[in-house]
Amino acid sequence: MPIKVAVYNIKGEKVGDINLSEAIFGLPANNALLHQVYVSQAANKRIVIAHTKDRGERAGSGKKPWKQKGTGNARVGSARTPVWRKGGVVFGPRKERNFKKKINKKMARKAVQVALSEKARSNNLLVLDEMKLKEKKSKEFFRILENLKIKGSALVGFSDKEKEYSLASRNIKNVHNILVNNLNVSDLLNRKYLLLSKESIKFLENKYK
Numbered sequence: 001m002p003i004k005v006a007v008y009n010i011k012g013e014k015v016g017d018i019n020l021s022e023a024i025f026g027l028p029a030n031n032a033l034l035h036q037v038y039v040s041q042a043a044n045k046r047i048v049i050a051h052t053k054d055r056g057e058r059a060g061s062g063k064k065p066w067k068q069k070g071t072g073n074a075r076v077g078s079a080r081t082p083v084w085r086k087g088g089v090v091f092g093p094r095k096e097r098n099f100k101k102k103i104n105k106k107m108a109r110k111a112v113q114v115a116l117s118e119k120a121r122s123n124n125l126l127v128l129d130e131m132k133l134k135e136k137k138s139k140e141f142f143r144i145l146e147n148l149k150i151k152g153s154a155l156v157g158f159s160d161k162e163k164e165y166s167l168a169s170r171n172i173k174n175v176h177n178i179l180v181n182n183l184n185v186s187d188l189l190n191r192k193y194l195l196l197s198k199e200s201i202k203f204l205e206n207k208y209k
Contacts, residue, residue, distance in 0.1 A: 008148060010143075012146075023113075052092025055088030145172070153191040
């Protein structure tokens with residue numbers, strides 16, 4: 001059964017309705033799947049920065065500081081020993097750590113569809129009849145958001161034919177733009193509203209049918 005959603009023009013006026021595919025925009029909630037895919041994407045974006053040097057990477061002589069016996073000092077083999085100040089670090093964080101998590105393609109696709117369904121179910125999916133601006137300027141796009149009464153974070157999806165207008169939205173606070181072909185769970189869950197055109201809806205329904 002199709003899902004009916006209102007369609008607006010750039011002035012914020014309702015100009016009709018659109019029937020969305022239930023197979024894409026009408027799936028039941030699946031928080032476990034969304035969580036698994038979200039955590040995977042977050043882990044794959046993680047950049048390993050923390051790195052400690054072991055005794056082999058520390059600067060300093062590898063020569064034995066003093067003879068083994070007869071000095072009254074404790075036995076030591078190198079100035080780079082972890083026991084000494086400025087020596088190597090034992091069991092510290094290393095840059096070789098791998099946080100990546102694998103998610104198969106079917107799960108990733110299904111998770112995007114579930115996230116899209118959540119947007120439609122919560123009335124946070126807004127559809128424009130046409131994504132077209134007179135001028136490719138931020139103030140023009142900001143006016144569209146005001147007309148649609150979008151307050152808070154928003155994700156704007158652009159089709160290939162509309163991507164030239166993405167320049168107008170990239171400098172607006174709390175607004176993130178993306179090509180609909182690259183829609184993902186992380187971006188969908190991190191923003192409250194999703195703004196798409198009829199052209200983008202058509203693309204998604206062809207992609208996920």
